[in-house]
Amino acid sequence: MTDFEYRPYDHIFMMGFEYDGVEAEAFKGKLDIKLLIHNYAKIGPAWIGIYRAKCVGGCGLFMTSPGVAQSWMFFNKAAAPFSKTIVREIRKRTDEYMERFNFHRIHTFVPAYSETAVRFVKALGYENEGTLRMFGPGKEDYYVFAKLRG
Numbered sequence: 027m028t029d030f031e032y033r034p035y036d037h038i039f040m041m042g043f044e045y046d047g048v049e050a051e052a053f054k055g056k057l058d059i060k061l062l063i064h065n066y067a068k069i070g071p072a073w074i075g076i077y078r079a080k081c082v083g084g085c086g087l088f089m090t091s092p093g094v095a096q097s098w099m100f101f102n103k104a105a106a107p108f109s110k111t112i113v114r115e116i117r118k119r120t121d122e123y124m125e126r127f128n129f130h131r132i133h134t135f136v137p138a139y140s141e142t143a144v145r146f147v148k149a150l151g152y153e154n155e156g157t158l159r160m161f162g163p164g165k166e167d168y169y170v171f172a173k174l175r176g
Contacts, residue, residue: 030108032115035072035084037064043074043081046102048140052164059100066098071123075105075112082108085116087123087132095127097134099146113149120150124175131174138167147171 045059053059063084066072072086083101090096097120105112120132136143138157148154152171161168 030077032073032075035067035074039074039076039081044102045100047100048137048143052162056163063100077104093130095129095132097132116150131172133170133172135168136171138169
């Protein structure tokens with residue numbers, strides 16, 4: 027599995043990204059995931075996973091207020107074999123950015139219907155803070171998860 031690499035956001039690689047992750051069906055026809063990721067990457071640090079010269083996902087964060095950031099993550103099914111590496115890299119960068127930018131809170135939103143997404147953010151060290159009812163594009167419930175520091 028040495029063909030996998032994790033690197034800073036690259037628009038050229040992201041152009042070939044095909045999203046078939048947990049929210050793909052809900053977003054279909056309602057939201058251009060590649061455009062959303064591109065816009066997120068403009069306002070905060072972002073990274074992508076590359077496997078055999080193809081983008082398998084991206085993640086990053088952006089500041090929402092002083093000391094607070096929102097993280098985002100979109101990975102396709104081809105990223106699954108690399109989940110341990112992805113978790114390790116995201117945890118490392120999240121901790122690094124919490125320190126560098128003095129964030130005391132980073133939160134993210136996770137579809138309540140996806141046990142995989144819930145397990146993933148828990149592995150990143152986030153804790154469930156509650157349910158956002160009818161939050162998704164198809165009126166699905168989402169959870170808000172947060173990682174706190176000091």
